[in-house]
Amino acid sequence: MTRFDQNRRPLVIGIGGTTRAASSTERALGFALRGAEQAGARTRLFGGTFLHSLPHYAPESAQRTPEQTELIEAVRHADALIIATPGYHGGVSGLVKNALDTLEELRADERPYLDGRAVGCIVTAYGWQAAGSVLTSLRSIVHALRGWPTPFGAGINTLETKFESADSCSDQKVVEQLAMVGQQAAQFALAFRSLHSGGALAHEANEASDADQSRPRRILALAN
Numbered sequence: 001m002t003r004f005d006q007n008r009r010p011l012v013i014g015i016g017g018t019t020r021a022a023s024s025t026e027r028a029l030g031f032a033l034r035g036a037e038q039a040g041a042r043t044r045l046f047g048g049t050f051l052h053s054l055p056h057y058a059p060e061s062a063q064r065t066p067e068q069t070e071l072i073e074a075v076r077h078a079d080a081l082i083i084a085t086p087g088y089h090g091g092v093s094g095l096v097k098n099a100l101d102t103l104e105e106l107r108a109d110e111r112p113y114l115d116g117r118a119v120g121c122i123v124t125a126y127g128w129q130a131a132g133s134v135l136t137s138l139r140s141i142v143h144a145l146r147g148w149p150t151p152f153g154a155g156i157n158t159l160e161t162k163f164e165s166a167d168s169c170s171d172q173k174v175v176e177q178l179a180m181v182g183q184q185a186a187q188f189a190l191a192f193r194s195l196h197s198g199g200a201l202a203h204e205a206n207e208a209s210d211a212d213q214s215r216p217r218r219i220l221a222l223a224n
């Protein structure tokens with residue numbers, strides 16, 4: 001079991017992108033990871049080139065490549081994730097789905113799959129319809145993996161929003177939305193850490209003078 005270490009910053013893993021060098025999906029993911037860093041997290045990116053190095057996941061085989069093992073171990077130790085996919089023919093891309101299928105290797109962990117981890121979701125598509133529907137699909141996959149999709153997910157219409165470089169985006173609102181995805185993932189990682197620290201949580205809740213302030217902590221406690 002990978003317990004939250006109270007003395008280290010939460011680790012947020014980014015998984016996503018496409019095989020294209022100028023992948024807008026991977027660039028969007030980069031913006032979100034920087035948002036997570038601003039909220040106090042460490043981050044690590046598994047982008048399109050890395051995902052392309054993964055073989056098709058084969059559950060019947062006991063053999064794993066070094067890249068598969070690297071991804072599995074990173075997610076095993078992650079405190080939160082951000083997943084970014086393009087909409088391909090109305091669904092999550094095969095490249096990203098294959099990486100998620102590879103997480104089947106976490107099924108027997110004490111924290112199976114993405115259990116106890118917040119997961120920010122990002123979708124790029126050539127239109128609003130796929131941006132919305134694929135975001136819903138991605139969140140369903142995260143649910144199936146026992147992850148906790150963050151309240152805000154980003155759907156980006158790349159016919160309208162351009163990422164000219166790794167750190168430039170044509171729409172400041174999209175920049176802010178991506179930062180929010182990263183911030184929520186990091187903040188939930190910290191909240192889960194607080195939850196798992198037991199007594200400290202109850203103490204914090206008692207200390208809160210404003211009932212509204214303590215409500216989110218109580219909801220998290222009930223959800224556990």
Ligand SMILES: Cc1cc2nc3c(=O)[nH]c(=O)nc-3n(C[C@H](O)[C@H](O)[C@H](O)COP(=O)(O)O)c2cc1C
Binds near residue numbers: 018019024124125126
């Ligand atoms: C094989 C393929 C299928 C696609 N299918 C859809 C689709 O169903 N709906 C849509 O809006 N865009 C679709 N697109 C457009 C991509 O979602 C969009 O260009 C995305 O931003 C690409 O991400 P990238 O810049 O990271 O490569 C498709 C693109 C490809 C290559």
